[in-house]
Structure formats: structure tokens, C-alpha cells
Amino acid sequence: MLVPENMAISESNKAYKAMLTPIKKDGKLNADPDMLERVKTITSRLVAQAVIYRPDAANWNWSVQVIDEPEIINAWCMAGGRMAIYSGLILKLEATDDEIAQVMGHEISHALLSHTRERMSRALAMQLGITAMSIAVSDEKYGGIAIQGTAMAAIIALELPNSRTAESESDRLGIEIAAKAGFDPKAAVTLWKKMADESGQKDSRFDFLSTHPAPVKRMEELEILTQAMMPYYEDMSPKPVHPVSAGDI
Numbered sequence: 706m707l708v709p710e711n712m713a714i715s716e717s718n719k720a721y722k723a724m725l726t727p728i729k730k731d732g733k734l735n736a737d738p739d740m741l742e743r744v745k746t747i748t749s750r751l752v753a754q755a756v757i758y759r760p761d762a763a764n765w766n767w768s769v770q771v772i773d774e775p776e777i778i779n780a781w782c783m784a785g786g787r788m789a790i791y792s793g794l795i796l797k798l799e800a801t802d803d804e805i806a807q808v809m810g811h812e813i814s815h816a817l818l819s820h821t822r823e824r825m826s827r828a829l830a831m832q833l834g835i836t837a838m839s840i841a842v843s844d845e846k847y848g849g850i851a852i853q854g855t856a857m858a859a860i861i862a863l864e865l866p867n868s869r870t871a872e873s874e875s876d877r878l879g880i881e882i883a884a885k886a887g888f889d890p891k892a893a894v895t896l897w898k899k900m901a902d903e904s905g906q907k908d909s910r911f912d913f914l915s916t917h918p919a920p921v922k923r924m925e926e927l928e929i930l931t932q933a934m935m936p937y938y939e940d941m942s943p944k945p946v947h948p949v950s951a952g953d954i
């Protein structure tokens with residue numbers, strides 16, 4: 706059972722605003738304009754490739770925010786193209802542009818392949834019977850923004866792992882989109898190596914690893930994909946961009 710796509714998108718829009726409004730009030734949204742600009746530049750090239758892969762996604766409301774949480778290593782893309790990256794991923798991993806492109810390409814791919822919608826459906830099924838609780842939570846946590854049902858499912862979905870198959874599909878499409886956008890496929894492997902190496906740090910929260918386990922096996926598979934992606938990366942033709950906004954929270 707899948708939440709219908711138009712509903713997944715409209716409810717994710719609500720969820721995005723509800724999640725990010727209190728973060729903005731706390732002064733933790735896009736606090737570093739240079740970091741935001743960097744992430745926007747990278748994602749606008751990725752989205753240009755995403756909409757070639759899936760033309761209807763050209764109508765999505767693509768946007769990205771940097772959440773200023775230097776301890777948290779995470780990033781996500783909701784149904785409909787609403788993205789966020791936590792500053793900890795960039796700072797703690799000392800992530801290069803190529804590595805940021807790999808993590809965002811991977812997350813964009815989950816949205817393009819409707820994995821995000823599938824997780825929302827699972828979250829909605831889990832939620833049945835706890836609606837009253839979610840309304841109570843929303844008053845406190847989401848600054849009084851009424852959020853329930855499918856919109857709450859969009860938030861819960863961000864913390865649910867995908868299936869191993871969905872992960873492999875997103876790894877493959879993500880590295881391809883990034884390569885076509887001119888980002889080095891080898892960065893997919895170095896990104897995961899950094900995550901694995903750093904994951905012992907006590908002062909970091911590896912939220913991304915809790916939804917994305919088995920980095921060693923993943924690195925082996927990405928290593929194999931890297932070779933196939935090199936021709937896309939080495940193609941020097943101009944790289945298109947698609948607008949990605951950051952200003953509607």
C-alpha cells in the first residue's frame with residue numbers, strides 16, 4: 706500500500722515547514738550563508754540530472770536547507786524534493802563537494818524511486834492508533850503547527866531504514882546522477898569510508914548510519930559501480946542546473 710504521490714508531496718511540504726520552523730526560530734537554519742550557497746550549488750546540478758531521469762519531478766518544489774547541528778551527521782530528501790543536510794555531515798567528515806554530491810544524490814534517488822513514499826506508508830501504518838499522541842507532540846515540538854496523519858508520517862519516515870534493495874537502487878542511481886552532474890564517483894567510496902572511520906566518535910550523532918547500515922558491503926558495491934560511472938564523470942560537456950530554493954521557511 707502506497708500513499709498516493711500527490712498526497713505524499715503535499716503532506717511532506719507541511720511536514721517540512723513544521724520541522725524547520727522551530728529550528729529557524731532557534732537560529733539553527735542556514736546560519737552559515739557560504740555553506741548554504743555551497744550546498745545549493747551542488748544540489749542544483751544534481752536536480753538538473755534528477756529531472757532528466759524523471760521529468761515529472763521538474764514540477765517539484767526543490768529546496769534545500771542547512772540545519773546547523775555540528776554534532777549530527779545526517780541528510781534527507783522528502784517526497785517532492787524537500788531536502789536538508791546537517792552541518793555536522795559537512796564539518797565532521799570534512800566533506801568535499803564530490804562527497805556532499807554523493808550523499809545528496811543518494812537521498813534524491815530515494816525520493817525519485819518513491820522509496821520515501823513507501824516509508825511514509827509504513828510510518829502511517831505504524832501510526833494508526835497513536836494519532837492523538839502525535840497531535841500532542843506537534844503542539845510542543847512543532848511550535849503549535851498542527852501536524853498529524855500523513856504529514857506526521859513524513860517526519861517519522863525520515864527515521865525509518867529503507868530495505869536493502871532500496872538502498873542498492875539508490876546507491877546506483879545516486880552515483881550516476883552525481884557523475885552526470887560532474888561529481889567524482891570515487892567520492893561515494895571515500896564518503897562511506899569517512900563515515901565508517903568516524904562512527905566511533907562519542908561526540909557525534911551518526912543518524913545517517915542508523916538508517917544506512919553495512920557501510921563495508923556498501924563500499925564494495927560502490928567501488929564496482931565507480932568504474933562504470935567514470936565515462937559520465939569524464940564527459941566535459943556543460944552541466945545544467947535546476948533551481949533549488951532555500952527561502953520559503
Ligand SMILES: [Zn+2]
Nearest residue numbers: 867872875917
Ligand atoms: Zn539510503
